[in-house]
Amino acid sequence: MGRVDCEVVVIGAGLSGLVAARRLEGAGLSVRVVEARDRVGGRLLNVEVGGGQVVELGGQFVGPVHHRVSRLLDELGIQTFRTYNKGLHLSESQGRLVRYRRVPRLSVVGLLDAGLAIRRLDRAARQVPLERPWEAANALDLDQETAETWIRRTVRSHFGRSTLRLFVRGLFSAEPENLSALHLLTCVHAGGGFFPMASTTAGAQQDRVVGGSADICTRLSSQLSSPVWLGSPVRRLCWSDDSVVAESDSGSLRGHLAVMALPAALAACIDYRPALPADRSQLMQRMPQGNVIKSVAVYDEPWWRAEGLSGQAASDEGAVSATYDSTPPAGSPGVLTAFVEGRRAQQLSRLSFKDRRETIVGCLERFFGPRARNTCSWHELDWSAEEWSRGCYGAHLPPGVWTQYGPALRAPVGAMHWAGSETATQWPGYMDGAVASGERVAAEILGRRPPAGLGRTPTNK
Amino acid sequence: MGRVDCEVVVIGAGLSGLVAARRLEGAGLSVRVVEARDRVGGRLLNVEVGGGQVVELGGQFVGPVHHRVSRLLDELGIQTFRTYNKGLHLSESQGRLVRYRRVPRLSVVGLLDAGLAIRRLDRAARQVPLERPWEAANALDLDQETAETWIRRTVRSHFGRSTLRLFVRGLFSAEPENLSALHLLTCVHAGGGFFPMASTTAGAQQDRVVGGSADICTRLSSQLSSPVWLGSPVRRLCWSDDSVVAESDSGSLRGHLAVMALPAALAACIDYRPALPADRSQLMQRMPQGNVIKSVAVYDEPWWRAEGLSGQAASDEGAVSATYDSTPPAGSPGVLTAFVEGRRAQQLSRLSFKDRRETIVGCLERFFGPRARNTCSWHELDWSAEEWSRGCYGAHLPPGVWTQYGPALRAPVGAMHWAGSETATQWPGYMDGAVASGERVAAEILGRRPPAGLGRTPTNK
Numbered sequence: 001m002g003r004v005d006c007e008v009v010v011i012g013a014g015l016s017g018l019v020a021a022r023r024l025e026g027a028g029l030s031v032r033v034v035e036a037r038d039r040v041g042g043r044l045l046n047v048e049v050g051g052g053q054v055v056e057l058g059g060q061f062v063g064p065v066h067h068r069v070s071r072l073l074d075e076l077g078i079q080t081f082r083t084y085n086k087g088l089h090l091s092e093s094q095g096r097l098v099r100y101r102r103v104p105r106l107s108v109v110g111l112l113d114a115g116l117a118i119r120r121l122d123r124a125a126r127q128v129p130l131e132r133p134w135e136a137a138n139a140l141d142l143d144q145e146t147a148e149t150w151i152r153r154t155v156r157s158h159f160g161r162s163t164l165r166l167f168v169r170g171l172f173s174a175e176p177e178n179l180s181a182l183h184l185l186t187c188v189h190a191g192g193g194f195f196p197m198a199s200t201t202a203g204a205q206q207d208r209v210v211g212g213s214a215d216i217c218t219r220l221s222s223q224l225s226s227p228v229w230l231g232s233p234v235r236r237l238c239w240s241d242d243s244v245v246a247e248s249d250s251g252s253l254r255g256h257l258a259v260m261a262l263p264a265a266l267a268a269c270i271d272y273r274p275a276l277p278a279d280r281s282q283l284m285q286r287m288p289q290g291n292v293i294k295s296v297a298v299y300d301e302p303w304w305r306a307e308g309l310s311g312q313a314a315s316d317e318g319a320v321s322a323t324y325d326s327t328p329p330a331g332s333p334g335v336l337t338a339f340v341e342g343r344r345a346q347q348l349s350r351l352s353f354k355d356r357r358e359t360i361v362g363c364l365e366r367f368f369g370p371r372a373r374n375t376c377s378w379h380e381l382d383w384s385a386e387e388w389s390r391g392c393y394g395a396h397l398p399p400g401v402w403t404q405y406g407p408a409l410r411a412p413v414g415a416m417h418w419a420g421s422e423t424a425t426q427w428p429g430y431m432d433g434a435v436a437s438g439e440r441v442a443a444e445i446l447g448r449r450p451p452a453g454l455g456r457t458p459t460n461k
Numbered sequence: 462m463g464r465v466d467c468e469v470v471v472i473g474a475g476l477s478g479l480v481a482a483r484r485l486e487g488a489g490l491s492v493r494v495v496e497a498r499d500r501v502g503g504r505l506l507n508v509e510v511g512g513g514q515v516v517e518l519g520g521q522f523v524g525p526v527h528h529r530v531s532r533l534l535d536e537l538g539i540q541t542f543r544t545y546n547k548g549l550h551l552s553e554s555q556g557r558l559v560r561y562r563r564v565p566r567l568s569v570v571g572l573l574d575a576g577l578a579i580r581r582l583d584r585a586a587r588q589v590p591l592e593r594p595w596e597a598a599n600a601l602d603l604d605q606e607t608a609e610t611w612i613r614r615t616v617r618s619h620f621g622r623s624t625l626r627l628f629v630r631g632l633f634s635a636e637p638e639n640l641s642a643l644h645l646l647t648c649v650h651a652g653g654g655f656f657p658m659a660s661t662t663a664g665a666q667q668d669r670v671v672g673g674s675a676d677i678c679t680r681l682s683s684q685l686s687s688p689v690w691l692g693s694p695v696r697r698l699c700w701s702d703d704s705v706v707a708e709s710d711s712g713s714l715r716g717h718l719a720v721m722a723l724p725a726a727l728a729a730c731i732d733y734r735p736a737l738p739a740d741r742s743q744l745m746q747r748m749p750q751g752n753v754i755k756s757v758a759v760y761d762e763p764w765w766r767a768e769g770l771s772g773q774a775a776s777d778e779g780a781v782s783a784t785y786d787s788t789p790p791a792g793s794p795g796v797l798t799a800f801v802e803g804r805r806a807q808q809l810s811r812l813s814f815k816d817r818r819e820t821i822v823g824c825l826e827r828f829f830g831p832r833a834r835n836t837c838s839w840h841e842l843d844w845s846a847e848e849w850s851r852g853c854y855g856a857h858l859p860p861g862v863w864t865q866y867g868p869a870l871r872a873p874v875g876a877m878h879w880a881g882s883e884t885a886t887q888w889p890g891y892m893d894g895a896v897a898s899g900e901r902v903a904a905e906i907l908g909r910r911p912p913a914g915l916g917r918t919p920t921n922k
Contacts, residue, residue, distance in 0.1 A: 143638060144607060144609045144610065144636075144637075144638035145606065145607055145609070145610045145638070146605060146606055146607060146610075146860045146861075148605045148606070148860075149605065149606045149607075149610050174861075175605075175861050175865070176605075177604060177605035177606070177641070177860040177861040178859070178860060178861040178862075178865075180638070233732070235696065235732075265729070265746045268726070268729070268730065269729065269730035269732075271694070271696075271730075272848075275846065275847075275848035277810075277846065278752075278807070278810040278843055278845035278846040279807065279810065279811065281845065281846070281848075281851055281852075282749070282750075282752060282807065282845050282851075282852060285726045285749035285750060285851060285852070286749045286859075288743070288746035288747045289743075289746060291739075291743060343861075343864075343865055346739070346740065346743065346865050346866065349738075349739040349740065350740065382739055384739035384742065384743050385736065385738065385739040385742070386736075387733075387736035387742075390742055390743075390746060391743060391746070398639070398747075398859035398860065399607045399609075399638040399639060399859065399860060400607075400635075400636050400638040400639040400804075401639075403804075404636070404639075404804050404807050405807065
């Protein structure tokens with residue numbers, strides 16, 4: 001196994017790492033990317049559903065609110081199409097399944113309750129400074145309680161609380177008690193508020209990527225001057241202020257600086273020499289990944305459309321908390337995507353594949369009727385069992401972590417710069433946040449004065 | 462680097478791993494212990510303070526409430542002596558430093574407030590089943606809030622709250638918001654209640670170990686038939702239901718079963734083949750280590766004794782939250798031990814050694830007067846910067862973790878059995894819990910039917 005020299009070593013070939021690598025190469029630096037998996041894309045992953053069509057087992061949605069992703073897609077010449085959003089949506093709560101077009105057909109009181117809860121969430125979120133949440137006026141109070149107790153304290157009505165809990169699960173694939181109120185409010189502010197985040201039309205779920213979102217990473221990596229080192233987990237990282245040697249299963253990469261573009265839970269597992277400073281080490285023990293099982297049910301055709309249904313359902317009761325119509329742009333095969341999040345994902349991940357599938361199909365049948373049973377094929381991914389992600393959609397911060405370790409989140413450590421969607425101040429946890437974080441670390445690195453005598457292309461030694 | 466075969470591989474030569482190894486050898490099994498550090502003892506660590514005397518930079522106290530440790534000390538022929546507990550104690554709160562003999566000289570109201578808070582804590586704790594905290598009647602509610610909001614909700618008075626917060630910091634070296642109320646109550650029940658845990662006389666701090674507590678581990682390891690493999694971090698663990706191969710920096714150990722006697726934050730960093738089940742992987746992302754800096758100020762003699770002071774102080778204000786007289790049994794040199802815990806440890810760990818020492822000496826001076834400045838020597842350990850502990854005193858469970866992942870805490874995974882003080886149902890986080898956990902995994906392993914053809918002593922291959 002050889003050693004390769006370059007200026008910047010990028011650890012992790014997910015979206016943030018590849019965006020950083022492309023920027024840095026574009027600025028004339030020599031870059032190498034090393035990746036634990038045998039593929040690029042990280043939490044973006046396509047699966048074939050027949051006829052050359054793909055859908056996503058990982059991150060899937062983009063929207064007009066995601067300016068960075070939109071620009072990147074334009075640059076790469078990748079098209080988007082609208083998430084199917086016609087017909088009636090379904091909402092299940094308190095044992096009742098209701099159909100609705102724009103807002104659930106609830107009592108006026110229920111609607112007012114939900115509206116009030118959302119307004120309170122948005123107002124509180126706007127008070128949190130995005131760059132330094134720990135400096136919010138009431139940061140300590142908000143960080144001392146869970147999002148769950150904040151919801152209970154702030155919202156009195158059953159439907160208001162249920163609305164926010166569903167939103168939290170959908171955002172973090174974690175339970176509201178797993179994160180601090182400060183973390184919830186920070187992320188809501190960073191996403192522009194409840195409606196931009198929760199909406200399909202004009203919101204974060206409006207669009208999908210032709211060819212599947214993972215294609216973004218495939219194209220980014222193909223534009224790099226050197227191929228990504230796949231199947232090469234970095235086991236050891238020797239570092240100083242201006243040098244790194246990343247020892248992977250395929251050999252070593254030596255550079256002046258490093259982009260750490262992997263989840264904190266994985267970054268914590270590298271053998272750092274010297275050991276990391278206490279702040280960083282402690283922070284990385286306190287950023288668990290969420291817990292989601294994403295299932296893809298494939299049918300001959302999207303039969304629910306003809307029945308006037310959008311394929312979108314939300315439930316605060318069963319195993320499946322949300323579904324979407326994920327039919328490819330060609331219009332067939334028909335695809336329903338089901339999300340099992342947080343506590344329910346943890347419960348379902350203990351079941352056998354067969355029992356898990358039965359549970360999820362049972363939910364789809366409850367939502368959409370008996371035809372939901374007639375699947376042609378079935379795909380699922382329990383992201384918490386993925387060794388090189390250890391959970392999805394992303395990391396969350398439990399109570400106390402922002403106010404104790406927040407400043408360590410983006411602070412470089414010697415030659416190491418920390419990327420990853422969770423470090424973004426806009427749309428953390430989304431693809432847009434990943435792009436933002438890649439651009440930020442690239443700018444950080446380009447802003448450092450490079451040691452003399454660099455600029456050569458990578459050489460094998 | 463060779464490979465050694467044995468029946469049980471013990472990973473971690475802290476107290477729990479060594480106790481397990483000794484038990485298993487005692488039952489006739491062949492055992493090998495592998496350890497990342499170049500010493501045994503884990504979070505137990507002696508430091509020389511002159512004249513052949515030692516004090517502890519790690520775990521220090523035992524008490525008559527610790528039956529397992531007491532029995533172990535008897536078996537090893539190790540003596541204990543009383544923690545110095547004469548004279549006046551100090552308590553600092555709301556800008557006032559008060560001296561007291563048995564209970565702080567507070568207003569009657571203040572004493573009633575503290576008494577009421579403690580009674581509420583103990584009563585609530587007794588409702589939590591030790592083996593299965595997630596089955597407590599109100600487990601979900603208690604797990605959905607932080608210990609901080611539980612304290613605020615349950616205790617109204619300033620002094621009552623302050624008493625419990627100090628207790629939490631002293632127990633977990635974490636802030637009350639870092640853990641769930643369910644975790645606090647579980648641990649309080651497991652320690653028999655506030656007074657056995659917080660007390661010197663008749664409590665968990667009554668006694669100290671002649672020769673320093675780390676001597677327990679030195680003696681345990683010297684009784685093993687094979688030397689512990691020191692300086693040998695296990696990087697990879699190949700496992701099945703009845704076999705393990707632990708690949709360390711010094712070679713491989715092959716066995717039928719494994720004792721995992723290391724903190725979850727470190728166990729999470731091993732490269733498991735196959736990858737761990739989701740439950741276990743997620744749990745280990747959610748058990749951060751606490752944060753404590755322990756300092757040892759050495760003086761010619763314990764001058765505070767002559768001034769009628771016990772050397773014990775507690776503060777809810779400054780950097781130092783607690784001090785003890787840690788003078789060796791010989792009576793000299795004089796030693797004051799200062800604990801900086803939780804948020805304050807994290808703040809102090811960013812300072813230079815000099816500034817940190819100045820801050821801590823400043824606290825000692827405030828407590829004990831200007832003579833506190835005249836140290837002969839000074840020792841400190843920031844446990845959060847320790848690569849092979851990643852924090853002390855131990856791990857805590859943030860909100861939601863007990864009810865989502867609790868059953869995974871002690872459940873064997875294939876051939877792997879999980880030890881460590883945090884897994885104990887009595888005195889978790891204490892030396893006694895470490896002993897208990899070592900005994901439990903030994904019993905688990907002896908209760909498994911061993912594959913045929915085993916019983917030979919380790920052989921080099």
